[in-house]
Amino acid sequence: MTLSLKSTLLGTAALALLATQAVAQQRTLKYYADFDPAPLAAFEAVIADFEAANPDIDVVLQNFDHEGYKTSIRNFLTADSPDLANWYAGNRMAPFVNSGQFLDISDVWTDNNLGESLASAKGSMTIDGKQWGVPYTYYQWGIYYNKDAYKQAGVEVPTTWAEFIDNCAKFKEAGIDCLTTGTKALWPGAGIFDYMNLRTNGYEFHMDLTAGKVAWTDERVKNTFAEWAKLVEPGYVTANHAALDWQDAASLLIQGKAANYVMGNFAVAVFKDGGMTNDTLGFMQFPEITPGLPRGEEAPTDTIHIPAGAKNVDDAKKFLAYIATADVQTKLNEALGQLPVNNGSKVGDDPFLQAGFELLSTADGGIAQFFDRDAPAEMAKIGMEGFQEFMVKPENVDRILERLEKARGRIYK
Amino acid sequence: MTGSATTPAIAGTQSDNRGIWKRNQRALAPWVFLAPGIFMFALYVIYPIIASMWLSFYDWDGLGAKTWLGLDNYVELLDDDAFYTSLYNNIIWLVLYMLAVPAGLFIALFLNQTVMGIRIYKSLFFFPFVISQVVVGLIFAWFYAPNFGLFYNLIEWITGTGIAVLADDRYVTYGIIAAGLWPQIAYCMILYLTGLNNVAPDQVEAARLDGAKGFRMLWHVILPQLRPATFIAIVVTVIGALRSFDLVSIMTDGGPYGSSRVLSFYMYEQALSEYGFRMGYGAAIAVVLFAIMMIFISFFIWKMVRDERGM
Structure with a gap:
């Protein structure tokens, strides 16, 4: 009897405790994301800071598998x-914006003066003159190379396309x-295509092409493919690449079986896991093809949006404003190993990040997102x-371009 | 059907002071028992079929408004290279997948003997059917993988240059079918093994007395008795070939440049994958695939009905 009396008392106490918690109830903020392990840890730290600053908000992060999320x-x-x-x-993001699945958050941009601090990404976040999300990171693309492979073939790091092709012949011999x-x-x-086209025809043309304003059978597109063929036809590209994942190709570079790799900065982690160091791994901008073109670069931006069906819009906007601040982006991108979008943020000390920051801040042509x-x-x-x-x-080039042109006629109506 | 038609007539001749349920009990009872099944079948089979056909006349991205296109999706299909590639691959699948039936039979005959530990051998042969298709796909993808794959290295050792099967548009479909045959042969084998258990020993005995042996024995005595097993083996193999989706998705994702696509995969690609979301076009492909399957399904049903009537 005494035991049951005790447990009843305990039960009542527990109920009372629950009741007091219910009074100071937290508002939940449901966040769906697709982070790899390292970014996930970085974001969990940022979320913990946000919750500490806003004790009445509980951010519930639901992480998805990267490909499944799409x-x-x-x-x-x-x-x-x-x-x-x-x-x-x-x-x-256009399909979601056009079908009304994302919320217009222009007010977050104006209230927090993001137009200035996130200036570089404003264009890619704008559709119909409104902003639809907040960017938190981006990263450069370029050529990563194995310095040992360069030594082994006895060639110098090229600056022009002609030098690059000349090197290729020597690499093939080796x-x-x-x-x-x-x-x-x-x-x-x-x-690779993006860079071939950016370097051959420039940023404006590349954007017109991806926006469907130029025919794929255009002479200028053919020029791009002609330059590209200089690489493909002599067999300078890894054979069987169609059966390889990008990590498989990364291991070829790590082993010194390949010299150059057109990749995004996220690959650095893979190269270093494979044993490369700052002494063996190099980074260069994609060499110039058509002389005198303003240099366009590629830097995909990752963003956070508020879905139209969100239940807690106010706190979601608060979170976005927080993510956009300079300090948070500094901290976040240090952990991500990527570049902060906020121009008041500090870039990490990593040489590849510094190189990327230098590359992108001096790109006078423009910044493309990525072909897809x-x-x-x-x-x-x-x-x-x-x-x-x-x-x-490569001999199928005409048939390929005709196919793409046919698709263009159908897709951009 | 004939039974249910005559019952009300008999009931009608008797005095009709019973309730409606009592009077028609024998006619209604089958329908009552069938009702849950019919309801499920209508909801999960009939309705989706009609809805897919309906959807195939629209342009829809799955989110926004639908636009009526009429037959435009089908017109586009007729002019779509990728569609013909998929169709052609589907036919290759159908033809080569049929190898699973004789191969299964052969293994079943081989294993149908009483040796020490035969059960272990049988279960080892059956093993590939038990593991998931995804795992089969992964194993074969590694088997074919350039640079480290067993098959690649073997070919390289024999001929001097390795062949990356999954990166070559000439071999890729055959490479995937080979992977698919592995579990499918095991499936056919198990069907035949159970069939062989039911072969009448007295007929075998009688045939042996008449001097039949070897191939003649197999062809004239054993095989006719295995007809039910053969029928089921062909049905599951045809269906397996037509819905060959998982292996394509795991091993190549339809590549290189779409040359290993089959209709079911192309449908998924157009309607549901990362770059797709053309629901209407995907539905149109599904309708074509359905039409092809209908040919086989109608034939199987026709044959089953015929056999049941003892014709």
Whole structure:
């Protein structure tokens, strides 16, 4: 009896405790994201800081598998939408903006003066004159190279396209793949195309092409592919790249079986895991092809948005404003190993980050997002298949371009 | 059907002072028992089929408003290279997948003997069917992988240059079918093994007395008795070939440059994948795939009905 009496008392006490907690109830903020392990840890730290500053808000982060997220976002936006969701800038967010799935957050931009602090990304976050999300990080693309492979072939780091091609011949003699890539997932090939086109025809033309304003059978596009063929036809690109994932190609570079790799800065972590150090891994900007063109670069931006079905919009906006601040972006990107978008933030000490920051802040042509973010999804898919086919069978170039042109006629109506 | 038609007539001749349920009990009872099944079938099979056909006349991205297109999706299909690639690959799948039936039979005959530990051998042969298709796909992808794959290195050792099967548009579909055959042969084998258990020993005995052996014995005595097993093996193999989605998705994702696509994968790509979301176009592909399947399904149903009537 005494025991049950005690437990009843305990029970009442517990109930009372629950009641007091319910009085100081927290508002929850549901956040769906697709972070890899390292970024996830960085974001959890930032969220902890945010919760400490706003004790009445409880951020519930639901992390998804990276690839699965891209398809599940459509389901949860229409069915059971969170208060915050990760996505990408540029044309990639257009379907959600146009169908009214993302909330217009121009007020967050004006209230926090983000137009100034996030100036570089404002264009890619704007559709119809309104802003639809807040960018928190971006990273440069360029050529990562194995310094030992350069020593082994006895060549210098090139600055022009002609030098790059000359080097390739020497790499081939030394039994090293001049350029490696793994196009099984298609997108790594798009990085090469983007740079070929940016360097051959410039940023404006590249943006017109991805926006569907220029024909794929245009002479200038053919010029791009002609330059690209100088790399493909003699067999300077890793054979069988269509069966390789990008990590497989990364290990070729690590082992010194390949010299150069057109990649985004996120690959540095993979190279270093594989044993490369700042002494063996090098970074250079993609060499100049057409002399005198303003230099365009590629820097995909990752963003956070408020879905239209969000239940806690006020706190979501508070969170976005917090993520946009200079200090938070400094801290976040230090952990991510990427570049902060806020121009008041500090860039990490890592030499590759410094190089990327230098590269992007001096790009006088413009900053492209990436082929699959600048072009509409359907065009991106068909385009990237075409790039892959070209890198296997360069003789099919005319047929590929005609196919892309046909797709352009249908997709951009 | 004939039974249910005559019952009300008999009931009608009797005095009708019973309730409606009592009077029609024999006619209604089957429907009551069938109702849950019919309801489920209508909701999960019939309705989706009609909805897909309906959707195939629209342009819809899954989020915004639908636009009526009429037959435009089908017109576009007729002019779509990727569609013909998929169709062609589907036919290759259908033809080569059929190898699973004779191969399964052969292994079943081979294993149908009483040796020490035969059960272990049988279960080892059956093993590939038990593991998930995803795992089968991964194993074969590594098997074919350039630079470190066993098959690649073997070819390199024999011929001097390795072949990256999954990166070559000439071989990729065959490479995937080979992976698919592995579990499918095991499936056919198990079907035949159970069939062989039911082969009448007295007929085998009688045939042996008449001097039949070897291939003649197999062809004229054993195989006719295995007809039910053969029928099921062909049905599951045809269906397996037509819905060959998982292996394509795991091993190549339709690549290189879409050359290993099949219709089910192309449908998924257009309607649901990362760069797709053309629901209407995907639905149109699904309708075509459905039409192809209908040919086989109708044939199977026709044959089953015929056999049941004893014709």
